[in-house]
Amino acid sequence: MPSLLELLRPDRRLAMHLPVHGRGAALPxxxxxxxxxSPGSWDLPxxxxxxxxxxxxxxxxxxxxxxxxxxxxxxxxxxxxxxxxxxxxxxxxxxxxxxxxxxxxxxxxxxxxxxxxxxxxxxxxxxxxxxxxxxxxxxxxxxxxxxxxxxxxxxxxxxxxxxxxxxxxxxxxxxxxxxxxxxxxxxxxxxxxxxxxxxxxxxxxxxxxxxxxxxxxxxxxxxxxxxxxxxxxxxxxxxxxxxxxxxxxxxxxxxxxxxxxxxxxxxxxxxxxxxxSHHWSSLYEDRRSEAINLVDDLRRRGVHIHASDDPLRLILATGELGVSGLDADDLCMRQGVIAELPEPLCLTFCLGFARHRGLAKRLLRIWRALALEGGGVPLTQIPDPPLQSTSIPELTPDEAQRRAHCIRPLAQCVDHIAAELICPYPPGVPLLVPGERISADRCRWLQSQHQRWPDQVPGMVKVLA
CATH class of the missing domain: 3.40.640.10 (Type I PLP-dependent aspartate aminotransferase-like (Major domain))
Known part of the structure; x- marks a missing residue:
């Protein structure tokens, strides 16, 4: 395994992830x-x-x-x-x-x-x-x-x-x-x-x-x-x-x-x-226009992209090809493109403020490679979580984490109070918060998430003893 210092050297892969300066290309x-x-001259107290x-x-x-x-x-x-x-x-x-x-x-x-x-x-x-x-x-x-x-x-x-x-x-x-x-x-x-x-x-x-x-x-x-x-x-x-x-x-x-x-x-x-500055205003409008044109071009060529209010976030609908965003991310890595956010049904790229020449061709090539892997059968949609009303945990998160707990399989957590956070990162949005009581429908939904995303959603959960 290379050291961290070795990993900070220049990288030929296309950076479609945060930070948005594109490995320095768009820094102020x-x-x-x-x-x-001089190295270190800026490292001051x-x-x-x-x-x-x-x-x-x-x-x-x-x-x-x-x-x-x-x-x-x-x-x-x-x-x-x-x-x-x-x-x-x-x-x-x-x-x-x-x-x-x-x-x-x-x-x-x-x-x-x-x-x-x-x-x-x-x-x-x-x-x-x-x-x-x-x-x-x-x-x-x-x-x-x-x-x-x-x-x-x-x-x-x-x-x-x-x-x-x-x-x-x-x-x-x-x-x-x-x-x-x-x-x-x-x-x-x-x-x-x-x-x-x-x-x-x-x-x-x-x-x-x-x-x-x-x-x-x-x-x-x-x-x-x-x-x-x-x-x-x-x-x-x-x-x-x-x-x-x-x-x-x-x-x-x-x-x-x-x-x-x-x-x-x-x-x-x-x-x-x-x-x-006015220089920024001009650069931002250029990048925004380029992003809109990129999405339009890819859609004309048959690439499925989910709509976003920010053209600088490109959400590839990999699930429509029968490929999870997690598997699509692996393929992108092999193709020399580093995406920002892989999820079970899609893969999000952060276009950022650096210029990416030839990006449309690379993404089209990736899409066609994914189509060959997917077999053309779309993945099933993820059902709405049972969180469609205002909810209040039974204990504050700090109270829940101070109490004695045990670890159980998800299937055995119905009606128990969570003692840990379940939160895929990124994006860092909690699916379960300490102090919440786990209802039967919540438990089933979490189990379905675990099947799709086992590295991020655990099958064993801490609950109050």
């Missing part, structure tokens, strides 16, 4: 120049002139203040623990121990971890399921309205709500309407927009709309999943009307490193400044 120009300088995201003085504080003003919000913080750390800090700033928060069923697993850390009860809101693709779609206003009527009663105060927009696959929510509905209920709203950073920097009339333009109180952007920064970089935008600044600052201090990488902080600053 100033950042590329920095990385060409929080020197007084540099500071850090939570410091009042220094270049970082100055940059954050300027960017907040440019974005039209009250505060901005850089993150070097990805969107994960900022989402967790935001949730813990909204909810006190013993409170509850509204989470969409397709919330990222890091938010469940935040509930564990803070003794918070998640109240799950249903999200449409796309059976022909085997994954969640996006939330709509009517669905949320029905979920909140009657108002969920977890036996404790509900102190905030989280939304996902867009999803990992690029499906956008009716974000303005959702935020307005939740604000009308008196709740602050945080939006996980990790996969939609580019929406905030597109033309003003562009659709889908960014959660920042839609009035969210907290928005977390990844700067490597949907912007061309280095991996592990992110930004949190804050409007102070509904979320207290001091509480948010304390929450960030609990979860952020005291030794942030100066290189990653510089990547945050440089990437955001690049996104505000």
């Amino acid at each position: 120009p100033r950042l590329r120049r920095l990385l060409r300088q 929080e020197l007084p002139e540099i500071g850090g995201p939570l410091e009042r003085q220094g270049a970082v504080a100055s940059s954050q203040a300027q960017l907040a003003e440019a974005m039209g919000v009250d505060h901005c913080w850089f993150g070097v623990n990805g969107a994960t750390g900022l989402l967790q800090a935001g949730l813990l700033a909204m909810a006190q121990p013993g409170d509850a928060v509204l989470l969409p069923r397709n919330a990222h697993r890091c938010l469940i971890a935040a509930c564990e850390l803070g003794g918070v009860m998640p109240v799950f809101l249903p999200v449409p399921f796309l059976a022909d693709r085997g994954h969640a779609g996006s939330m709509n206003a009517e669905g949320l309205r029905q979920s909140l009527d009657p108002w969920p009663d977890p036996g404790r105060p509900i102190s905030g709500a989280v939304l996902v927009h867009p999803t990992y696959h690029g499906y956008s929510a009716e974000i303005r309407e959702l935020i307005e509905l939740l604000h009308a209920k008196g709740l602050p709203v945080m939006v996980d927009e990790a996969h939609g950073t580019h929406l905030a920097f597109a033309a003003k009339r562009s659709r889908p709309l960014s959660a920042l333009a839609a009035g969210a109180d907290l928005v977390v952007h990844s700067l490597h999943k949907s912007a061309p920064g280095l991996a592990q970089t992110a930004v949190l935008w804050h409007r102070a009307q509904r979320v207290d600044h001091a509480r948010l600052h304390r929450s960030l201090a609990r979860l952020q490193t005291t030794s942030p990488s100066a290189l990653l902080l510089a990547s945050c600053e440089t990437t955001l400044n690049w996104l505000f």
Whole structure:
């Protein structure tokens, strides 16, 4: 097995995965120049002139203040623990121990971890399921309205709500309407927009709309999943009307490193400044047009591609050929193309912001090779999960994981309370959360998922003893 250092050398394979800078090809120009300088010259501590995201003085504080003003919000913080750390800090700033928060069923697993850390009860809101693709779609206003009527009663105060927009696959929510509905209920709203950073920097009339333009109180952007920064970089935008600044600052201090990488902080600053430039606007429109033309060309040639609201996410419908996305991913690897997200019924590519010459020909060749392997009999669709109504776990995730547990086969878990998270990664969307009681139909659905995805969905599960 080669060492990690050996694996970081240049690679001839086509990078259709995160980060979206395409192995450096689309990094902001100033950042590329920095990385060409003397090795290690950028590996610095929080020197007084540099500071850090939570410091009042220094270049970082100055940059954050300027960017907040440019974005039209009250505060901005850089993150070097990805969107994960900022989402967790935001949730813990909204909810006190013993409170509850509204989470969409397709919330990222890091938010469940935040509930564990803070003794918070998640109240799950249903999200449409796309059976022909085997994954969640996006939330709509009517669905949320029905979920909140009657108002969920977890036996404790509900102190905030989280939304996902867009999803990992690029499906956008009716974000303005959702935020307005939740604000009308008196709740602050945080939006996980990790996969939609580019929406905030597109033309003003562009659709889908960014959660920042839609009035969210907290928005977390990844700067490597949907912007061309280095991996592990992110930004949190804050409007102070509904979320207290001091509480948010304390929450960030609990979860952020005291030794942030100066290189990653510089990547945050440089990437955001690049996104505000007219050069970025031109590059983004070019890549977006190229992606739309690519999909149109492939469809004309008979390649089946699922629709997405983000043309930079290409979802290959491998199940229609009788091939799982997991097997398709193996074939792509052999063909020198690294995809982003294999699933039982599809394979998602992240086109990113680098230019990929000859991509249409390579994907067409892959599709034809898959057609030969599949035999032409489509795979059966994945049935909707029994999660189509608002649900409240019986115990908070932290309570469930502190209690004595045993391990049972899935088939013997009916009516037991889960003591562990079942969560395929990626995409990091939980299928079972600690504290939830496993009904018979939920058990059957999980068993079907295990048969399709045995490496990600275990056949043995921890439940309360």
